[in-house]
Amino acid sequence: MVLPVTAYGHPVLRKVAKEIDKDYPRLDEFIENMFETMYHSDGIGLAAPQVNKSIRIFIIDATPYQDEMPEAEGFKKVFLNPTIVEEEGDEKMMSEGCLSIPGIREDVSRPPKVHIQYYDRDWNFRDEWYEGMLARIIQHEYDHLEGTLFTDKLSTMRKTMLRTRLSNISKGKVDVDYKMIFPFEKKGKK
Ligand code: NI
Numbered sequence: 001m002v003l004p005v006t007a008y009g010h011p012v013l014r015k016v017a018k019e020i021d022k023d024y025p026r027l028d029e030f031i032e033n034m035f036e037t038m039y040h041s042d043g044i045g046l047a048a049p050q051v052n053k054s055i056r057i058f059i060i061d062a063t064p065y066q067d068e069m070p071e072a073e074g075f076k077k078v079f080l081n082p083t084i085v086e087e088e089g090d091e092k093m094m095s096e097g098c099l100s101i102p103g104i105r106e107d108v109s110r111p112p113k114v115h116i117q118y119y120d121r122d123w124n125f126r127d128e129w130y131e132g133m134l135a136r137i138i139q140h141e142y143d144h145l146e147g148t149l150f151t152d153k154l155s156t157m158r159k160t161m162l163r164t165r166l167s168n169i170s171k172g173k174v175d176v177d178y179k180m181i182f183p184f185e186k187k188g189k190k
Contacts, residue, residue, distance in 0.1 A: 001033050002040045003051040004179040008101045008149070009170025010052075011183070017047075017054045017145040019081045022123055024055070031078055031121065034059050041178035043099045045137045047144030050100050052181060056081045058141035062134060069133050082118035084142050087111035094136050096150045101169060102176040106158060108150050110139050 006012055020027070030053070038046040038059060047058040058079050062072035089112040097105040114135040117127045130138055140150060151162065168174055172182035 001036060002179065003033050003037045004181045005037065005041060005050050005099050006052050007169055007172070007174075007180045007182045008151075008166050009183045010100070010181060012049045012052050012054055013100060013144070013149060014147045015049065015054045016147050017049055017056045020055050020057065031057070031059065035061070037178075038099075041099050045141040046099065047141045049144050049147075056145050058082070058144065060134075060137050060141065062137065065133075071132060071134055075134060078121040079116070079138075079141070080119040080121070080123070082116055082142060082145070084139070085115040085117055087115070087139070088113040089131075094133075096136070096140055098140070098150055099178075101149065101151060101166070102174055102180075103169075104151070104162060104165060106150065106154055106162075108140075108153050110136060110153075114138055116142070 034046050034048070034051060034057070037051055038061065044062055044065065045058060045060040048055045060075065060077050062069065062075040066072040087110070091109045092112050093107040093109050095105050096108045112135060113129060113131045115129050116138060117125070120126055143149065151159065151166065154162070170182060170184045172180070172185035
């Protein structure tokens with residue numbers, strides 16, 4: 001089932017998400033719904049708060065990009081209860097977008113290497129390092145679990161320039177071809 005995506009301004013995107021345990025009800029079904037939602041909106045990653053659940057899960061499927069990015073080959077993963085242990089290297093700028101912030105792409109500065117611990121879909125503990133594009137996607141999705149959005153990391157000037165567009169997104173005044181929950185949409189007209 002495709003779920004609606006929470007838009008910029010939704011309070012769930014600002015919460016620190018909670019850990020889950022193995023008994024979390026219908027976890028498998030929820031993960032399947034996350035994948036369906038991500039594919040439906042042509043995303044490469046999706047975090048649970050983006051489908052209005054404040055729990056520590058994100059998913060990534062980088063395989064559609066494996067022609068441009070060899071490290072993306074076979075990279076389809078579920079991250080349960082992840083923790084970024086450390087990040088390393090001199091920060092690099094890379095363009096980012098977000099399904100919760102449609103139509104906006106900006107260069108964001110982040111360290112190029114990330115050390116992450118998490119549980120996979122079968123609850124096996126994983127301890128891994130990533131770099132390049134995969135590290136970037138992991139950092140972006142992980143931020144969602146901490147209540148952070150990529151626009152928070154922009155310069156004051158860029159934030160000021162984007163203020164109206166961000167406010168419009170929160171009101172539903174944006175062209176988007178997947179279903180969203182707009183926190184400040186005026187009901188009754190669109
Ligand atoms: Ni995002």
